[in-house]
Amino acid sequence: VRPLVIAVDGPAAAGKGTLAKALAAKLGLPYLDTGLLYRAVARRMVNAGLDPAGDASAEAQALQQADLARTDLRVPEIDRGASLVAAQPAVRAALLERQRVFASETGAVVDGRDIGTVVFPDADVKFFITASPRTRALRRHHQVHGGTPLEETALEAAIAEIVARDERDSSRETAPLVQSPDAILIETDALSAAEVLEKACETVARWK
Numbered sequence: 619v620r621p622l623v624i625a626v627d628g629p630a631a632a633g634k635g636t637l638a639k640a641l642a643a644k645l646g647l648p649y650l651d652t653g654l655l656y657r658a659v660a661r662r663m664v665n666a667g668l669d670p671a672g673d674a675s676a677e678a679q680a681l682q683q684a685d686l687a688r689t690d691l692r693v694p695e696i697d698r699g700a701s702l703v704a705a706q707p708a709v710r711a712a713l714l715e716r717q718r719v720f721a722s723e724t725g726a727v728v729d730g731r732d733i734g735t736v737v738f739p740d741a742d743v744k745f746f747i748t749a750s751p752r753t754r755a756l757r758r759h760h761q762v763h764g765g766t767p768l769e770e771t772a773l774e775a776a777i778a779e780i781v782a783r784d785e786r787d788s789s790r791e792t793a794p795l796v797q798s799p800d801a802i803l804i805e806t807d808a809l810s811a812a813e814v815l816e817k818a819c820e821t822v823a824r825w826k
């Protein structure tokens with residue numbers, strides 16, 4: 619039997635990771651966060667003193683398991699750097715096989731931007747998870763800063779940053795962020811993480 623592959627795509631901070639992790643735990647599948655691959659490539663560039671907008675194909679090819687375990691991948695500089703290296707076709711090509719191999723033997727829940735469209739176009743179940751830029755900026759702030767309140771001007775800046783990244787991810791030529799026609803859309807603005815998981819589980823149960 620072919621192992622179960624579930625694709626979870628969507629824009630930044632929409633709740634993909636939270637859902638994918640919970641779904642993987644529930645179904646006993648491995649979880650792959652593909653954003654980490656692009657983040658680790660960007661980190662290699664920055665640490666080498668290189669501009670992530672420049673050719674990052676050598677760094678993508680040289681990526682090691684240890685690069686993915688770094689703790690300095692979720693910082694604003696790398697949010698931006700990852701989306702710059704991710705726009706490069708050679709970087710995406712270098713990372714493609716790695717993502718497919720990860721899921722091929724055991725199945726997996728895989729989150730990213732192009733999982734249902736490019737990496738696993740024949741995934742068994744595809745989700746597209748989204749929320750308004752404001753919701754996503756607030757969630758990201760709470761993830762990083764806990765209960766510290768966010769002033770309106772800082773919130774506006776965070777929203778602008780998220781919109782700019784989505785715009786870069788959606789407008790690139792190679793593997794843009796786009797909802798696959800066969801993906802199930804879940805808008806998470808008014809839902810808790812538990813409610814999103816419940817909806818997703820209903821879909822997976824129907825598929826099974």
Ligand code: C5P
Pocket residue numbers: 630631652653654656657697700701702704705729730731732733783787
């Ligand atoms: O998901 P995360 O925010 O960690 O992804 C960081 C960046 O990596 C995204 O903004 C996007 O540019 C890129 N990415 C991608 N394709 C994926 C996963 C992430 O282009 N499958």
